[in-house]
Amino acid sequence: MSPDGHTLAAGTAAEHTVRTWDISDPRHPKALGKPLTGPASWINAVAFSPDGATLAAASSDTMVWQWDTRSRQSTGTLPQPAPVAAVSYADDNTLTTLAGDGVLRFWTVPGPVVATGASQVFSVSFDATGHRLLTGDGDGSLRLFDVRDPQRPAGTGPPLRNSPGTGSTALAGASVLAHDARTAIGGTTDGSIRLYDLTRPAHPSPAGPPVSVAGATIEAIALDPRGSTAAVSSDDGTVRLLDVSVPSRPVARATLTGPAGIAFGVRFSPDGKLLAAAGEDGVGYVWDVHDLRRPRLLTTVRGFSGSVYATSFSPDGKLLAFGGADYSVRLVDLSHPDGPAAVGTPLIGPVGEIYELAFAPDDNRLAVSSIDHTVWLWDLNRPRDPDLLATLKASDAGLLTVAFAPDGRTLAAAGRGDTVRLWNTDPDTVARWLCGAVGDPITRAEWAQFVPDLAYDPPCP
Numbered sequence: 113m114s115p116d117g118h119t120l121a122a123g124t125a126a127e128h129t130v131r132t133w134d135i136s137d138p139r140h141p142k143a144l145g146k147p148l149t150g151p152a153s154w155i156n157a158v159a160f161s162p163d164g165a166t167l168a169a170a171s172s173d174t175m176v177w178q179w180d181t182r183s184r185q186s187t188g189t190l191p192q193p194a195p196v197a198a199v200s201y202a203d204d205n206t207l208t209t210l211a212g213d214g215v216l217r218f219w220t221v222p223g224p225v226v227a228t229g230a231s232q233v234f235s236v237s238f239d240a241t242g243h244r245l246l247t248g249d250g251d252g253s254l255r256l257f258d259v260r261d262p263q264r265p266a267g268t269g270p271p272l273r274n275s276p277g278t279g280s281t282a283l284a285g286a287s288v289l290a291h292d293a294r295t296a297i298g299g300t301t302d303g304s305i306r307l308y309d310l311t312r313p314a315h316p317s318p319a320g321p322p323v324s325v326a327g328a329t330i331e332a333i334a335l336d337p338r339g340s341t342a343a344v345s346s347d348d349g350t351v352r353l354l355d356v357s358v359p360s361r362p363v364a365r366a367t368l369t370g371p372a373g374i375a376f377g378v379r380f381s382p383d384g385k386l387l388a389a390a391g392e393d394g395v396g397y398v399w400d401v402h403d404l405r406r407p408r409l410l411t412t413v414r415g416f417s418g419s420v421y422a423t424s425f426s427p428d429g430k431l432l433a434f435g436g437a438d439y440s441v442r443l444v445d446l447s448h449p450d451g452p453a454a455v456g457t458p459l460i461g462p463v464g465e466i467y468e469l470a471f472a473p474d475d476n477r478l479a480v481s482s483i484d485h486t487v488w489l490w491d492l493n494r495p496r497d498p499d500l501l502a503t504l505k506a507s508d509a510g511l512l513t514v515a516f517a518p519d520g521r522t523l524a525a526a527g528r529g530d531t532v533r534l535w536n537t538d539p540d541t542v543a544r545w546l547c548g549a550v551g552d553p554i555t556r557a558e559w560a561q562f563v564p565d566l567a568y569d570p571p572c573p
Contacts, residue, residue: 114164119144119181123155123169130155130169130179148179150186159200166222168207170196176209178221183229185530190219205264224262224534226524228255233526234285235332235513239293242517244268244313245524246296247532248287254298256289256313262522262534268313272296274306274322286330291339295319295359299330303346307359320360325352332377336384341365341404343387345375351389353404365404370397370412377422377468381429386410386449388432390420396434396442398452411452413444424469426476431455431495433478435466441480443495456496461488461503467527468513474520477501477537483510487525489537504535547572 113120113135120133120141129147153172160167166187169177172195178187194212202208207219232250239246243260253271274283283306286299296308296316303326307319326346334343340357351368373392380387385402396413413420418437425432425446432444432452440458464484471478476492491499509528516523521541526532536542547553553572560568 114160114181115162116164119160119164121158121160121167123158123171125154128153128155128171128173130158130167130177132167132181145184148177148184148186150177150189151175153195156196157198157200161201161221162204168199168201170199170209172196174211176207176219180227180229180530183227183530185227185229185231187222187227187531188225188533190223192217220263222263222265224265224536226257226259226265226526226532226534228526228530228532230255230530232285232528233513233530233532235287236515236524236526236532237287237289238515238517238522238524239289240291240518241293242519242522244289244293245532246287246289247526248283248285248298250285252282252284254283254287254296254308256293256296256310256316257532259517259522259534262536265534269316272298272308272316274300284329284331286333286344288333288335288342290335290359295356297333297335297342297356299325299333299344301329303327303330303348305330305333305342305344305354305362307356307362309359320362323354323362325354325364326350331374334378334380336380337382338384341380341384343378343380343389345378345389347374349373349375349391351375351378351387351399353387353401353407366401366407368397368399368401368407368409370409371395374419376420379423379425381425381432381446382427383429386425386429386446388423388425388434390423390434390436392419394419394436396420396423396432396444398432398444398446400449410449411444413442413452413454415442415454415458416440421465421467422469424471424478426471426478426492427473428476431471431476431492433469433471435469435480437465439463439466439482441466441469441478443492445495456498459488459490459498461500462486464510467511468515470514470516470523472516472520472537473518477520479514479516479523479525481511481514481525481527483512483527485510487511487514487523487535489523502537543571 151171157170176190192211198210230249230251235248281302328347371391420436443455462482487504512527
């Protein structure tokens with residue numbers, strides 16, 4: 113039963129679902145929506161969080177499932193080594209579980225998961241400190257979160273939306289957060305953009321009226337390193353450059369053309385002199401934009417067998433990546449910008465379209481988000497001999513966006529679901545965390561019993 117006594121939850125065996133009822137009037141209970149789904153086996157126990165916002169279920173599929181009680185969307189799972197028999201909340205941020213191995217476990221929740229409440233997340237971006245995360249969501253909203261503690265992300269204020277009568281249509285999901293986190297920019301379905309003042313995060317407000325930019329839906333928005341110029345790509349095949357140094361009065365500077373169809377992802381080089389864009393026509397475009405009065409097309413990247421959706425520059429600006437519908441990533445050497453050259457063979461591995469790419473800001477690690485539910489992480493310090501570092505399972509739905517925080521460790525990914533997942537990608541930090549969580553280190557006697565052919569070298573001190 114929920115803490116307020118108004119909702120009853122029950123897990124099922126044969127159906128593998130959780131059903132909920134409104135029992136505000138106990139004599140006339142009412143079913144609340146469709147059953148909560150996801151588990152692949154019996155539901156053995158259910159529990160509400162103290163604030164009633166989350167419902168957890170212990171399942172024989174060796175998972176603890178969690179749902180947002182408002183959106184009724186899954187917010188994540190906690191893996192166990194055996195069927196889970198019991199679950200309960202010790203407080204708002206601590207979940208206790210008991211699995212078939214007889215071990216009582218304590219989990220910090222929600223953990224590194226940002227629950228947006230929307231059905232999809234199209235874009236994510238960090239501010240310069242990595243403390244703020246902006247999401248562009250499928251319900252026509254932008255949402256700002258405080259992620260200083262990735263284990264306890266929290267919303268900072270109400271969702272940002274285009275209100276009826278503002279002269280613009282709904283937000284389309286394209287978004288970017290200013291480096292100082294004082295401004296958010298969102299694109300709309302009618303080709304305009306809207307800037308929002310986040311000076312008071314709990315009380316955000318429009319920085320000005322909608323600004324007409326293009327003739328069709330806005331696909332992506334990127335800021336240059338100084339944060340004064342925005343690049344806006346659109347379904348009309350253009351990339352528009354705007355001066356946004358005064359958020360209340362954006363000024364158009366240039367229109368870039370080339371894509372024969374939709375212009376998808378856009379990115380500035382780290383020095384702000386180049387701009388890359390991905391085209392529906394299967395071509396990657398690179399412009400020299402160091403002089404906004406005279407931008408020029410520098411080169412095109414071809415060879416894709418379908419649309420190109422995403423692009424990203426390495427932190428030194430010498431390597432450029434494009435990814436797209438043929439499940440591959442192509443690399444371009446920009447050491448000599450006037451003579452770009454393809455690097456090696458395409459990166460392959462994902463088994464679905466690649467909608468976003470992100471280089472880490474401190475080295476040549478490239479994160480690739482795919483509709484196959486995964487994030488692929490490559491080390492490209494030797495781009496002709498790439499090293500796959502990890503494949504991260506992000507969700508049970510396809511991924512549409514990925515971004516590194518400025519610290520180079522925190523990685524955010526989201527897509528066809530209501531959550532953004534955060535990872536710490538620093539191997540040493542992860543190793544220390546794992547060693548602190550597994551209990552006593554392996555003894556010499558245990559080592560001799562299980563791995564007698566190797567010298568004693570415990571992985572945890």
